[in-house]
Amino acid sequence: MQGGDRAARRSPGASAAGRSGFVRLTELLTGIEPQKPPINLSVGEPHHPMPDFVGPVLTQHLNEFGRYPMTKGIEPFRVAVADWLGRRYRLPRAVDPDREVIVLNGSREGLFLAALAARRYVGDRGRHPAVLLPNPFYMAYYAGAEAAGCEPVALPAKRETGFLPDYDALPDDLLRRAVAIYICSPANPQGAVLPRDALAHLVARARRHGALVFADECYSEVWLKDAPPTGVLEVAGENFEGVVAFNSLSKRSSLPGLRCGFAAGDPDFLAAFLELRNVAAPQVPQPLQHVAAAAYGDEAHVEKSRQLYRAKFDLADRVLAGHRGYRRPDGGFFLWLDVANFASDEEATLRLWRDEGLRVVPGSYLGHTATDGSNPGAGYVRVALVDDLKTTEEALHRLAGCLG
Numbered sequence: 001m002q003g004g005d006r007a008a009r010r011s012p013g014a015s016a017a018g019r020s021g022f023v024r025l026t027e028l029l030t031g032i033e034p035q036k037p038p039i040n041l042s043v044g045e046p047h048h049p050m051p052d053f054v055g056p057v058l059t060q061h062l063n064e065f066g067r068y069p070m071t072k073g074i075e076p077f078r079v080a081v082a083d084w085l086g087r088r089y090r091l092p093r094a095v096d097p098d099r100e101v102i103v104l105n106g107s108r109e110g111l112f113l114a115a116l117a118a119r120r121y122v123g124d125r126g127r128h129p130a131v132l133l134p135n136p137f138y139m140a141y142y143a144g145a146e147a148a149g150c151e152p153v154a155l156p157a158k159r160e161t162g163f164l165p166d167y168d169a170l171p172d173d174l175l176r177r178a179v180a181i182y183i184c185s186p187a188n189p190q191g192a193v194l195p196r197d198a199l200a201h202l203v204a205r206a207r208r209h210g211a212l213v214f215a216d217e218c219y220s221e222v223w224l225k226d227a228p229p230t231g232v233l234e235v236a237g238e239n240f241e242g243v244v245a246f247n248s249l250s251k252r253s254s255l256p257g258l259r260c261g262f263a264a265g266d267p268d269f270l271a272a273f274l275e276l277r278n279v280a281a282p283q284v285p286q287p288l289q290h291v292a293a294a295a296y297g298d299e300a301h302v303e304k305s306r307q308l309y310r311a312k313f314d315l316a317d318r319v320l321a322g323h324r325g326y327r328r329p330d331g332g333f334f335l336w337l338d339v340a341n342f343a344s345d346e347e348a349t350l351r352l353w354r355d356e357g358l359r360v361v362p363g364s365y366l367g368h369t370a371t372d373g374s375n376p377g378a379g380y381v382r383v384a385l386v387d388d389l390k391t392t393e394e395a396l397h398r399l400a401g402c403l404g
């Protein structure tokens with residue numbers, strides 16, 4: 001059976017953009033033996049040391065596994081998040097931990113379910129409600145848009161526009177039918193950061209047209225330039241109206257398995273979101289929320305991890321200097337490598353796996369293909385620098401050898 005036929009059987013009706021890129025990658029590489037010991041650079045799972053207080057805090061609260069957790073989150077967690085937001089960002093006022101923070105079981109489920117809540121929350125968007133997302137994108141946005149019965153409108157984020165969508169070019173009629181606009185800064189996969197002015201302008205326009213802004217900020221603490229990226233709540237005005245920031249400890253604290261994150265912002269939307277979450281969302285076990293509260297109270301481990309990412313990108317600067325596709329991102333931990341000198345990004349991925357044992361993601365698997373056949377992810381591969389320095393160095397040298 002061909003790969004495409006198998007895909008159609010498993011998920012009838014699903015477009016390629018609605019399927020997991022990782023599943024497609026497994027289908028692409030199955031049965032091909034690499035010639036070198038494998039290094040997995042495909043998953044954005046940080047392998048940096050986790051903070052050393054995780055075990056002790058968990059032990060201290062073990063008995064709370066005996067309780068159903070409140071969907072909204074325990075107070076110490078919400079307070080820790082509100083305090084962290086106040087320290088990290090230049091906010092117009094303090095965030096109210098009671099009304100403006102909700103715990104999430106990692107940001108992914110929150111990003112997905114937010115589209116469903118948004119569809120109920122915003123007013124009439126006409127006969128063709130839309131959800132706007134960057135292209136390439138994190139799958140949960142697209143899945144959320146489809147589940148909410150909205151048209152996912154993928155906005156190309158190409159080199160010519162700084163690897164971000166050209167938000168200024170969005171037509172008013174599209175904004176009028178937009179239920180929500182997902183933004184991602186620092187962006188996965190390209191690592192581009194939305195400048196403050198562009199962010200403020202987008203928020204103001206979205207608000208004027210009654211569209212919500214959902215800001216995926218899960219890479220906010222992995223910044224590689226001099227200043228941390230602006231957060232959406234900094235430009236959202238006094239009441240955070242129409243704006244929600246999503247974040248988690250997966251990247252910040254190298255705790256992807258903790259499954260703990262938050263949504264913060266517009267209290268009216270969050271009340272509506274909570275209505276849905278109370279009946280449909282996964283709760284977060286209380287002992288894990290205590291660990292998360294401790295993590296938000298500590299910056300030392302975050303700074304250490306950031307320095308390790310910077311050291312890896314310094315290494316990449318040296319090893320990949322001169323490779324035509326190399327560019328150091330502003331943030332995040334991915335290389336977004338131009339492989340246009342190969343027949344396709346799938347071909348580059350196959351070669352990197354077979355010849356070098358490097359497992360990377362074809363860029364086109366992270367993007368949506370338009371009716372004209374264009375896909376802004378095509379011609380790139382995504383490489384996650386999530387391992388230790390030694391493994392990363394080995395991987396970079398193998399990359400350089402293969403990419404030419």
Ligand SMILES: Cc1ncc(COP(=O)(O)O)c(C=O)c1O
Binds near residue numbers: 138184188247248261
């Ligand atoms: C852009 C982006 N958003 C959200 C997530 C979800 O992360 P989590 O659910 O672990 O918070 C990821 C994870 O890889 C991601 O890359």
